Amino acid sequence: MTTTIDQVALLARRSVLRTWRNPAATIFPLVFPMLLLAVNSGGLRAETHLPGFPTKSFVAFALAVPFIQGALFATMNAGTDLARDIESGFMSRLSLTPLRGAALLAGQLGGVIALGLVQACFYIAVGLVVGVRPAAGVGGVAVLLVFAAFIALAFGSLGATIAIRTGSTESVQSLFPVFFVFLFISSMNIPRNLISTTWFRDAATVNPVSYLLECVRSLIITGWNGEALGLGFGILAIVGTVGLSVASLALPKRLAR
Amino acid sequence: MDHPNTIEAEKLVREFKKGPRAVDGIDLHVEAGEIYGFLGPNGAGKSTTVLMLTTLLPPTAGTARVGGYDVVHDGPHVRARIGAALQEAALDPLLTGREHLQLQAALQALPRDERGPRAKELLERVGLTDAADRKVRGYSGGMKRRLDLAMALVHRPRILFLDEPTTGLDVQSRTALWDEVGRLAREDGVTVFLTTQYLEEADVLADRVGIIDHGHIVAEGTPDALKAEIGRPTVEVIPAGNDGRGPVSAILERFGPLVPSSRGVAVRLEAGEAGLAEVVRALDADNLHVEHLELHSPSLDDVFLAKTGRSLEGHGAE
Numbered sequence: 001m002t003t004t005i006d007q008v009a010l011l012a013r014r015s016v017l018r019t020w021r022n023p024a025a026t027i028f029p030l031v032f033p034m035l036l037l038a039v040n041s042g043g044l045r046a047e048t049h050l051p052g053f054p055t056k057s058f059v060a061f062a063l064a065v066p067f068i069q070g071a072l073f074a075t076m077n078a079g080t081d082l083a084r085d086i087e088s089g090f091m092s093r094l095s096l097t098p099l100r101g102a103a104l105l106a107g108q109l110g111g112v113i114a115l116g117l118v119q120a121c122f123y124i125a126v127g128l129v130v131g132v133r134p135a136a137g138v139g140g141v142a143v144l145l146v147f148a149a150f151i152a153l154a155f156g157s158l159g160a161t162i163a164i165r166t167g168s169t170e171s172v173q174s175l176f177p178v179f180f181v182f183l184f185i186s187s188m189n190i191p192r193n194l195i196s197t198t199w200f201r202d203a204a205t206v207n208p209v210s211y212l213l214e215c216v217r218s219l220i221i222t223g224w225n226g227e228a229l230g231l232g233f234g235i236l237a238i239v240g241t242v243g244l245s246v247a248s249l250a251l252p253k254r255l256a257r
Numbered sequence: 258m259d260h261p262n263t264i265e266a267e268k269l270v271r272e273f274k275k276g277p278r279a280v281d282g283i284d285l286h287v288e289a290g291e292i293y294g295f296l297g298p299n300g301a302g303k304s305t306t307v308l309m310l311t312t313l314l315p316p317t318a319g320t321a322r323v324g325g326y327d328v329v330h331d332g333p334h335v336r337a338r339i340g341a342a343l344q345e346a347a348l349d350p351l352l353t354g355r356e357h358l359q360l361q362a363a364l365q366a367l368p369r370d371e372r373g374p375r376a377k378e379l380l381e382r383v384g385l386t387d388a389a390d391r392k393v394r395g396y397s398g399g400m401k402r403r404l405d406l407a408m409a410l411v412h413r414p415r416i417l418f419l420d421e422p423t424t425g426l427d428v429q430s431r432t433a434l435w436d437e438v439g440r441l442a443r444e445d446g447v448t449v450f451l452t453t454q455y456l457e458e459a460d461v462l463a464d465r466v467g468i469i470d471h472g473h474i475v476a477e478g479t480p481d482a483l484k485a486e487i488g489r490p491t492v493e494v495i496p497a498g499n500d501g502r503g504p505v506s507a508i509l510e511r512f513g514p515l516v517p518s519s520r521g522v523a524v525r526l527e528a529g530e531a532g533l534a535e536v537v538r539a540l541d542a543d544n545l546h547v548e549h550l551e552l553h554s555p556s557l558d559d560v561f562l563a564k565t566g567r568s569l570e571g572h573g574a575e
Contacts, residue, residue: 002363002364002366006363007364010360010363010364014349014352014356014360017351017352017356018349018351018352021351021392022351085349088345088347088348088349089343089344089345089346089347090347090348090349092313092343092347093341093343093347093361093408094364095313096311096312096313096336096339096341097336097361097364097365098333098336098337098364098365098366099364
């Protein structure tokens with residue numbers, strides 16, 4: 001009998017392999033956020049002259065955004081891969097083995113976390129090349145990587161939940177525009193305290209994505225900030241707990257055996 | 258306790274919400290080492306039966322025991338004894354054939370040092386050695402089916418479920434798969450439960466055949482016994498001209514009941530093969546010109562026709 005850990009490792013390896021072999025799933029999450037970073041940094045650079053803007057480098061300010069976009073791609077990858085397995089019948093094949101449901105979920109998310117870490121390393125490397133120096137130092141970079149792993153896990157579990165419940169790649173992919181709306185009505189392009197339109201500032205304040213961005217931003221721009229880190233990791237803990245719980249509850253029905 | 262490699266079902270039912278009874282109280286008994294052909298048209302209940310017997314779908318009512326274990330209460334024991342290649346070849350297009358087999362071997366808990374050799378052995382057996390390290394998305398339909406079969410065999414199951422394994426395959430791939438399934442039963446003593454919509458497949462491969470229609474088993478027995486039950490051969494006549502069908506039908510009706518024919522007119526001969534000469538003489542006496550005349554021995558399609566009033570030929574996959 002293979003142990004649960006063996007099973008997780010096997011399925012995580014498969015998840016990484018299939019992502020690696022699918023250029024669209026690998027290159028797009030790396031290139032798209034960087035293109036958006038370049039465009040925004042060029043167009044919105046003048047924001048740094050606003051009184052109260054937290055940094056002189058817009059790239060440093062905007063570098064948090066790719067981490068959140070990376071999470072969106074993690075959601076899509078985790079969900080799409082699982083939904084494809086269900087649609088193709090591969091899940092039924094796995095159901096006929098002594099595979100434990102928890103191992104299936106953990107293996108899938110393990111692959112997503114691995115991709116999330118690769119993305120984070122790439123974003124940090126690009127930031128360093130263009131002159132961004134994280135204010136929290138080497139320790140801050142390590143925390144950024146931990147954050148990247150957690151955000152991939154939390155958002156990946158949401159994608160997995162939709163996949164397990166619906167068994168449809170279309171349903172998983174329909175989440176993408178929804179998440180993008182959340183990203184755009186956050187403090188993605190300007191700090192919340194500098195948003196002059198009241199409804200937009202209020203929306204950004206209640207939007208959890210703002211706090212995820214501010215968590216990353218604190219490590220890059222201002223250094224160690226307990227409140228920002230607590231809020232960011234706290235939101236991830238809530239999203240991850242909800243996502244993993246719902247996915248775990250839905251899985252036995254999907255693995256009906 | 259020694260568990261037999263048999264398949265048994267009693268009054269097995271599967272009802273879907275807002276849908277019909279896909280399987281409506283079937284009884285099955287498949288002996289160890291037997292190839293059982295489960296024959297039926299589109300939507301007859303073949304795949305639903307396989308899903309229940311492989312523990313992937315709980316029955317609504319009735320009981321089934323596979324390998325001596327109850328499919329509802331002893332799922333893990335059943336799954337340990339069976340291999341299954343379901344209707345769609347369930348493969349990951351981005352993995353290679355060898356990676357599929359090694360993953361399956363690992364998940365089936367084969368010892369680490371056995372996984373590679375077992376994958377190699379199965380790749381050889383299904384003729385995929387040359388394609389072993391190619392991604393599956395580049396495989397043909399036949400190659401995918403053969404890999405699917407190999408995956409079902411990784412853990413050396415004693416009972417094998419094959420759900421329409423040759424649907425969509427070319428003749429060469431179909432024959433290769435038949436050979437392998439026959440060898441598994443003959444040489445390894447594996448019990449095979451095979452669903453098919455192909456009469457020829459059931460005829461060639463199966464020791465016994467069950468014919469299912471609308472969720473009911475309408476006939477069961479060896480192919481020869483089922484055909485013998487029908488007994489009488491059919492004569493099919495294709496008239497030379499377009500206006501010949503009516504007169505030919507009128508003559509053939511004298512020799513037995515007419516049966517459907519897509520090409521001409523056909524009759525089941527009440528007098529058996531001996532009636533053929535009389536048919537030819539009657540057609541000649543009325544000076545009717547015939548383009549083609551053929552005597553058909555009873556087939557499983559005739560059995561299906563006799564039991565359901567419909568022909569199985571030309572139906573699509575379930």
